[in-house]
Amino acid sequence: MMRTPFEVPMDGLPDRVTIYEVGPRDGLQNESAIVPAGVKAEFLARLAEAGLTTIEATSFVHPKWVPQLADAEELLTRMERVPGVRYPVLVPNERGLDRALDHGVTDIAIFGSATETFARRNLNRSVDGSIEMFTPVVARALENGLDVRAYLSMCFGDPWEGPVPVEQVVRHGRRLLDLGCSQLSLGDTIGVGTPGHVTALLAAFAEAGVGPERLAVHFHDTYGQALANTLSALRAGVTVVDASTGGIGGCPFAKSATGNLATEDLVWMLSGLGVETGVDLESLVATSVWLAGELGRPSPSRVVQALAAESPGRRNVTQVPAEVPPAVEEE
Amino acid sequence: MMRTPFEVPMDGLPDRVTIYEVGPRDGLQNESAIVPAGVKAEFLARLAEAGLTTIEATSFVHPKWVPQLADAEELLTRMERVPGVRYPVLVPNERGLDRALDHGVTDIAIFGSATETFARRNLNRSVDGSIEMFTPVVARALENGLDVRAYLSMCFGDPWEGPVPVEQVVRHGRRLLDLGCSQLSLGDTIGVGTPGHVTALLAAFAEAGVGPERLAVHFHDTYGQALANTLSALRAGVTVVDASTGGIGGCPFAKSATGNLATEDLVWMLSGLGVETGVDLESLVATSVWLAGELGRPSPSRVVQALAAESPGRRNVTQVPAEVPPAVEEE
Numbered sequence: 001m002m003r004t005p006f007e008v009p010m011d012g013l014p015d016r017v018t019i020y021e022v023g024p025r026d027g028l029q030n031e032s033a034i035v036p037a038g039v040k041a042e043f044l045a046r047l048a049e050a051g052l053t054t055i056e057a058t059s060f061v062h063p064k065w066v067p068q069l070a071d072a073e074e075l076l077t078r079m080e081r082v083p084g085v086r087y088p089v090l091v092p093n094e095r096g097l098d099r100a101l102d103h104g105v106t107d108i109a110i111f112g113s114a115t116e117t118f119a120r121r122n123l124n125r126s127v128d129g130s131i132e133m134f135t136p137v138v139a140r141a142l143e144n145g146l147d148v149r150a151y152l153s154m155c156f157g158d159p160w161e162g163p164v165p166v167e168q169v170v171r172h173g174r175r176l177l178d179l180g181c182s183q184l185s186l187g188d189t190i191g192v193g194t195p196g197h198v199t200a201l202l203a204a205f206a207e208a209g210v211g212p213e214r215l216a217v218h219f220h221d222t223y224g225q226a227l228a229n230t231l232s233a234l235r236a237g238v239t240v241v242d243a244s245t246g247g248i249g250g251c252p253f254a255k256s257a258t259g260n261l262a263t264e265d266l267v268w269m270l271s272g273l274g275v276e277t278g279v280d281l282e283s284l285v286a287t288s289v290w291l292a293g294e295l296g297r298p299s300p301s302r303v304v305q306a307l308a309a310e311s312p313g314r315r316n317v318t319q320v321p322a323e324v325p326p327a328v329e330e331e
Numbered sequence: 332m333m334r335t336p337f338e339v340p341m342d343g344l345p346d347r348v349t350i351y352e353v354g355p356r357d358g359l360q361n362e363s364a365i366v367p368a369g370v371k372a373e374f375l376a377r378l379a380e381a382g383l384t385t386i387e388a389t390s391f392v393h394p395k396w397v398p399q400l401a402d403a404e405e406l407l408t409r410m411e412r413v414p415g416v417r418y419p420v421l422v423p424n425e426r427g428l429d430r431a432l433d434h435g436v437t438d439i440a441i442f443g444s445a446t447e448t449f450a451r452r453n454l455n456r457s458v459d460g461s462i463e464m465f466t467p468v469v470a471r472a473l474e475n476g477l478d479v480r481a482y483l484s485m486c487f488g489d490p491w492e493g494p495v496p497v498e499q500v501v502r503h504g505r506r507l508l509d510l511g512c513s514q515l516s517l518g519d520t521i522g523v524g525t526p527g528h529v530t531a532l533l534a535a536f537a538e539a540g541v542g543p544e545r546l547a548v549h550f551h552d553t554y555g556q557a558l559a560n561t562l563s564a565l566r567a568g569v570t571v572v573d574a575s576t577g578g579i580g581g582c583p584f585a586k587s588a589t590g591n592l593a594t595e596d597l598v599w600m601l602s603g604l605g606v607e608t609g610v611d612l613e614s615l616v617a618t619s620v621w622l623a624g625e626l627g628r629p630s631p632s633r634v635v636q637a638l639a640a641e642s643p644g645r646r647n648v649t650q651v652p653a654e655v656p657p658a659v660e661e662e
Contacts (some may be wrong), residue, residue: 002523005554006487006494010527010563134560151628156337165338191587191637194603196341223336224596224602224633228558231526232341250567258633272525272556302555302589306522 002268003307004281005272013234016053016276019263020185020216020242021047025056026249029068030259033295037071042080043291048082048243050283052263055248056109057087060096067292076103088149092317097137101144109185110134112176114169117160118153118189133173138179150176151218155186155201156193166204172206184215185242188229191222191259195232202236212237221247221263221300226261227269234275246288246299254277262301264288282307334638335612336603341481344565347402347607349385350594351516351547351573352378353581356387356421358579360399361590364483364626368402372410374622378576379413381614383594387419391427407434423454428468432475440480440516441465442642443507445500448491449484449520462506469510476611481507482549486532487524497535505539515546516573519560522553522590533567543568550592552578552631557592558600566604573599577630579618593632595619 024043030033035043040058047055047159057079063070071277072089081087088107091097100108112130113119119127125178134150143149154161173184186201198217205215217233230241247262267281281303288304299305352630355374359366366374371389378386388410403420412418419438422428431439443461444450450458465481472479485492486500504515517532529548536546548564550557550573561572578593598612612634619635630636 001490002488002493005523005525006528008528008531010530013527157333158334162333190333192336192340192603194336194600196344196604197337197339199341200339221633222637223599224552224558224593225336227555227563228600231559231562258636262555268554269525269556269559273527298603301551305589306553315582331474 003053005268007272009036009274013090013273013275014237017234017238017270018240018278019052019266019279021052021055021234021245021263022218022242022246023047023055023244023246024258025059025069025246025262026242027246027260029059029066030249031068031295031297033297035192035294037074037078039294040075043287044075044079044087045082046283046287046290048080048085049289050245051277051279053278054086054088057089059090059092059308060099061090061092062199073099073103076105086147088126088147091137091141093133094137094140097140100146100280105146106146107149108137109151110137110176110181110282111151111153112172113153114164114172115154115158115161119156121160122153127172130305131179134176135154135179138181142180148179148181149183149185149216150179151185151187152176152180153189155189156197157190159190161231169201170204170208170210173205174210177210177214182214183240185218185240186215187218188226190227191220193219193229194225195228198229198232199236202233206236212239216240216242218242221258221261221265227265230261230266230269234273245284246291246304247301248288248291248295249300249302258300262288262299263301264301264303264307268303336599338603338605340605344604345568345570345608347570347642348565348601349571350383350597350608350610351571351590352383352386352576352594353549353573354378354386354575354577354579354594356390358399358530358575358577359574360397360592361580361629362399362626364628365399366625368405368409370625371402371406374618375406375410376413376420377618377621378615379411379416381576382416382608382610384609385417385419388420390421391430392421392423398618403490404430404434407436417478419478422468422472424464425468425471428471431477436477438478438480439445439468440482441468441507441512442482442484443503444484445495446485446492447490447646449489452490452491453484458503462510465507466510469512473511479510479512480514480516480547481510481512482516482518482519483507484520484582487519487528488521490521498531498628500532501535501539501541504536504543505653508545513545514571515541516549516571517546518549518573519551519557524550524560525556526559530567533569537567543570547573549573552589552592552596556590558596561592561597561600565604570654576615577622577635578632579619579622579626579630581631589631593619593630593634595632595634595638599634 244260575591
């Protein structure tokens with residue numbers, strides 16, 4: 001059995017990609033199971049051990065809305081911090097920033113919306129209102145020497161508004177960058193985007209003076225498009241890709257639906273393309289198998305499903321597909 | 332909820348793609364459930380109704396090895412043939428050809444291997460021996476006015492031999508074309524390939540004088556790479572893509588593993604790219620939901636999972652992802 005892809009580079013891609021791991025925050029936040037802080041701390045340790053260097057640790061949103069991350073302060077107190085690894089924390093407002101500062105957080109992320117409807121439903125204010133809310137958060141974070149990433153959600157489609165015009169995404173995205181954020185992560189929150197849309201959106205940002213070095217992409221695999229979209233983004237020069245180990249974070253309302261792009265599926269593609277990530281795939285798969293036990297549901301990652309079915313070193317005769325007639329009829 | 336992607340074309344892609352539907356043969360052959368001929372006939376009728384114009388109907392391999400398709404003759408007798416739709420049948424040898432001719436089949440497919448090990452294991456002979464076996468099959472088929480497609484399996488990796496050199500794939504592929512086959516379908520039978528590998532393989536064929544107009548691609552989604560690989564193939568000029576409605580045909584030995592690229596996931600991407608297929612997505616999803624009931628397992632297609640969770644016309648509030656804090660903490 002092949003446990004790693006054959007490496008065949010492709011022209012026009014970056015040499016190296018930084019995977020921004022969102023499993024502990026975006027992933028666990030959207031799982032129905034609530035895992036204890038000790039399990040989260042172990043998850044973070046395993047991810048760093050696998051070679052991930054940017055791992056979003058948790059969030060300071062209200063526990064009433066996200067009980068899965070109610071233990072943010074406990075986790076920040078007990079988690080091990082591996083030198084060289086960044087552990088950003090999602091901060092919705094100034095109170096969240098205060099807590100982050102109290103716990104020695106050095107990297108935060110804020111969360112904006114590309115559409116009015118989603119801003120009102122998720123942030124309880126207009127897009128303008130959310131920018132007002134974020135302004136002092138980013139200003140004070142920068143004063144304190146923190147790095148601030150901005151997420152922008154619903155960059156491709158919105159469940160209420162439908163397709164989202166690229167000009168609108170660029171306009172709202174620039175406002176977040178103009179606050180002083182170092183990076184803007186473009187989220188296809190409902191996973192509806194396709195590769196030409198990705199190319200068009202990144203071209204619109206470039207035309208507006210925002211090059212790919214300031215952008216990250218955040219795809220969901222709800223419609224299976226995440227890797228094809230990632231390939232489009234890499235071709236446009238993006239070098240930071242968000243992903244969730246094991247693909248955790250499926251829509252909590254539809255058990256079978258898939259949420260975040262699985263880090264393993266991304267690593268498989270990048271390894272095959274000869275794009276360096278520094279991540280050890282076997283270690284990541286082992287982590288996802290362990291976490292699936294804690295969450296009580298199997299990983300939706302294709303790579304985890306394929307590799308976990310076989311232990312390393314075992315001759316895999318069962319993996320041979322029966323696409324073909326297994327034997328020709330005797331005459 | 333968005334039930335179709337936003338159409339944003341991409342430069343360098345074909346205007347139209349023919350989907351070569353393999354669900355009834357390659358899909359059902361690899362499911363553990365054996366469905367009755369009546370269900371198969373309904374499946375074929377539904378696929379044509381959804382707009383598919385090339386639907387591989389069944390196979391004349393020995394029922395001892397593929398009991399799932401033991402009813403090939405019954406199916407060919409009772410199935411409805413929609414005008415304008417081609418229904419190829421897989422034929423392993425001359426005896427299979429005789430049967431196909433007896434049943435008025437006008438399109439057949441033969442099945443070769445890019446590796447010696449797989450040829451010996453699946454065809455019970457060497458690659459040379461398989462070419463010898465196919466030679467009279469193709470010759471007699473052409474004499475009888477049939478169209479012959481050739482599959483070539485293990486074009487990217489082989490579970491025993493590992494990575495397969497592109498030169499070897501081109502060499503064996505050309506031999507099949509030289510027999511008189513009209514089209515060569517390049518199979519990533521174990522799903523390990525990545526987009527750069529696809530580009531390199533198609534470039535090697537082009538250098539050897541085999542242009543993309545004579546090639547099709549057959550990807551498996553075992554490692555989640557099928558759509559990204561398809562995008563690479565489209566950029567190289569390929570316009571025929573194999574896919575299996577509902578993604579049926581997962582490896583029968585590993586329940587969770589995914590086999591063929593799901594036709595629905597492919598249609599979503601192509602629709603988004605503005606590439607015409609003539610296929611109605613809702614009709615296809617309804618077919619997969621129906622078939623999942625017959626097979627007793629849910630479709631592994633991401634699109635089917637996402638769209639089947641919601642019926643058309645129903646306001647989808649549950650589909651809103653909770654990637655973000657659903658509300659900002661009150662201060």
